[in-house]
Amino acid sequence: MDQTPLRVFFRCLSCEAVYCATQKRRPSIDVGRFVCRRCKTTVLQWRGKYSFTNWMGPLDDTRLLAAALRCTRGLEH
Numbered sequence: 394m395d396q397t398p399l400r401v402f403f404r405c406l407s408c409e410a411v412y413c414a415t416q417k418r419r420p421s422i423d424v425g426r427f428v429c430r431r432c433k434t435t436v437l438q439w440r441g442k443y444s445f446t447n448w449m450g451p452l453d454d455t456r457l458l459a460a461a462l463r464c465t466r467g468l469e470h
């Protein structure tokens with residue numbers, strides 16, 4: 394079982410704001426939802442053994458690039 398937290402990106406389908414979150418596997422079913430801070434559209438709904446925490450955003454281009462680079466490095470290990 395892989396317990397490594399994974400950084401993932403989501404884009405709001407309505408206003409194109411980009412968010413970053415940490416995906417974690419859980420021992421039990423987790424239900425949740427994240428709403429865009431800009432336009433209140435649901436960006437992500439989940440129900441399963443993966444949950445999402447540490448929402449960051451909306452990310453502007455500079456922060457997005459920095460976060461993406463960190464993500465890429467994180468995924469390589």
Ligand SMILES: [Zn+2]
Nearest residue numbers: 405408429432
């Ligand atoms: Zn939005």
